[in-house]
Amino acid sequence: MSEKVEESIFVGLDETLRRSRMEWSAYASKYDAVCAYNPAYQENIRALVKRLPDWDLPDDANILDLGAGTGNFVCAMGKILPNASYLHVDCNADMNHRARQKYSDRKLNVSIVQDYLQRSVLPESSFDLIVCVNVLYAVAPQDLILRRMKRWLKPDAKLFIIDFGRQVEIIDWGLYLLKHVAEAYGVRHSIKALWENIEFAKQNRNAQKDFANGIFKQHSTQEFGQLLKSSGFKVNELATCYRDYCDLAVCTPER
């Protein structure tokens, strides 16, 4: 990759750090509590897990999770591929702290790299699978990051990617979660859960502003497919998910 391209990756990171209102540490403190209440999040995990057996991954596969957060996707893969080697990359110490605890409890072979994707230097042609769930929208410039992912993958390997493409609608999500918590645990519990996790809503409001200000990237499903193709991927599957707020794709590097 030329130095000019490297430089624009750093410009993307600097711009995001300077302008973004998102506080990932505040998000981390409530992340797992809210995800546990969120059926759409659990569906995203199932979308990955149900595809794993079709991909003929070796038992000792090398798997990279980019923006791995509190480690929920690695833990889910670990149930099916317990002997795989996992590399977890995420910029946030609080997210990583929570993930580290889970990996240790499950005795999974996971290395954690705490860094921005824009700054990560990883070995080329090394991974059998890259997972990247709800991270790319926050990692500009997206096309250059995708080109790096392509280089990190082995020739016939897979990229499983889910990405927020549409503006976060706080009221819609709040009502959705309240309804599900009320159905599962009762109305009193749902109000208590809302109160306890108000910081999560606050961070989603910050994300909403970042989307509106163009710091986080929005896309239609079709635009997402185009972005993946123009960044060097063959798109094998493309669909909407996460209540139509996100796009899901399964890709292989174009030769």
Ligand SMILES: C[S@@+](CC[C@H](N)C(=O)[O-])C[C@H]1O[C@@H](n2cnc3c(N)ncnc32)[C@H](O)[C@@H]1O
């Ligand atoms: C919405 S969470 C998704 C976490 C995880 N993939 C999941 O689905 O549970 C987004 C994650 O991306 C991380 N993140 C945001 N910008 C990043 C960047 N530039 N480089 C690395 N990680 C980043 C955040 O720290 C956070 O853990």
